[in-house]
Amino acid sequence: MQNHDIELTEIVKDMAKTLGACNVGITTNETLKDWHFTTNLDYILEGAKSAITFAVPFGEDDLNGNIDKYLSKINHKDLEKQKVRATTLANGIALEISGLINQIGYDAEPVHSNFVYRKESPPEYRVPPLSHKFLAVRGGIGHMGYSGLIITKEYGSSIALASVVTTAKLKATKSLAEIDNYCDKCKLCLTVCLADYMIDEEDVEEVDTDTYIASKKAHPMRCGYVCTGSTGYKGGKWSTWSAARFKIPEDDSELIEIYQKKAIPAQFERNLKNGIEGGFFHPFYPGYKIEYTCSLCQFVCHPQKEVRKERYKKLVNSGVIIEENGKRLAVTTNEADEIFEKMPIEKKKLYTD
Numbered sequence: 001m002q003n004h005d006i007e008l009t010e011i012v013k014d015m016a017k018t019l020g021a022c023n024v025g026i027t028t029n030e031t032l033k034d035w036h037f038t039t040n041l042d043y044i045l046e047g048a049k050s051a052i053t054f055a056v057p058f059g060e061d062d063l064n065g066n067i068d069k070y071l072s073k074i075n076h077k078d079l080e081k082q083k084v085r086a087t088t089l090a091n092g093i094a095l096e097i098s099g100l101i102n103q104i105g106y107d108a109e110p111v112h113s114n115f116v117y118r119k120e121s122p123p124e125y126r127v128p129p130l131s132h133k134f135l136a137v138r139g140g141i142g143h144m145g146y147s148g149l150i151i152t153k154e155y156g157s158s159i160a161l162a163s164v165v166t167t168a169k170l171k172a173t174k175s176l177a178e179i180d181n182y183c184d185k186c187k188l189c190l191t192v193c194l195a196d197y198m199i200d201e202e203d204v205e206e207v208d209t210d211t212y213i214a215s216k217k218a219h220p221m222r223c224g225y226v227c228t229g230s231t232g233y234k235g236g237k238w239s240t241w242s243a244a245r246f247k248i249p250e251d252d253s254e255l256i257e258i259y260q261k262k263a264i265p266a267q268f269e270r271n272l273k274n275g276i277e278g279g280f281f282h283p284f285y286p287g288y289k290i291e292y293t294c295s296l297c298q299f300v301c302h303p304q305k306e307v308r309k310e311r312y313k314k315l316v317n318s319g320v321i322i323e324e325n326g327k328r329l330a331v332t333t334n335e336a337d338e339i340f341e342k343m344p345i346e347k348k349k350l351y352t353d
Ligand code: SF4
Pocket: 145, 146, 147, 148, 151, 182, 183, 184, 185, 186, 187, 188, 189, 190, 300, 301, 302, 308
């Protein structure tokens, strides 16, 4: 490797951090070892030799405090906004780095942080052009959590990832030692998932001499259904930030049918009626504007086990969301049930099947 390439490696790492990333990793065709079809750099850019992947934290301003308020159902918007802004910043950094690399003589393509999918794959599988997560763990940005999310010792899994793929031959960074992975398989990320998207069985990936372990995953539509507010309650004492309570069946095809035929149209009508501040924009939802109402697997995770337990306690004592005059309020299960019982049928259809 020429000095020039080593220098460029240091420049792009510094650039990502200067512009707002907390961690940066470089992977190459050699270190990716044909791991998975979503780590194929050629799919993004023919002749690509390296990728720069980076993590942007969901803001520095009282992130832990805002996570507590989100989980306690005191404030939804502040944390949601931090997550959305981090994603937008990650996309911006990718664009700026690819611009610089292009200008100095190599080809480079920015890869969106999220919400862009392979057009040749069925939309319900939400297959990304490139797995930022696999590149991140391979390049040492963080460890693989049992959730399947990348976890970092500074921000847990509250990070947005994006990448730049380039024909420049950059110097790869190393995967982190597994002994330093704080994930102790507490499984709180699985416990808080109303969608049962995570299956409590190990998915073991071996790449070169490294082993990455995450939980197996069910159909991606399970997360899609709950994550963006089409539903958010499954009985019990707490809900997500969604006021909808469409069933979450065990059978995937039944779930997809309720999701697509009832829950999404009802959600669109609610948004028309109540307005939607948002959020972010997603290609597969009517009207495109949507909100995060769950992300609980991401927010419950923290490097310290005691903090995770406290977060979980906050969530299970936070109550159930109902919507009145376009405003979301947390009430007890009994109060929510009474409100639903008295609700006119036409309104009720917007929230439940
Ligand atoms: S919540 Fe627990 S099991 Fe899940 S990724 Fe975090 S530490 Fe691991």
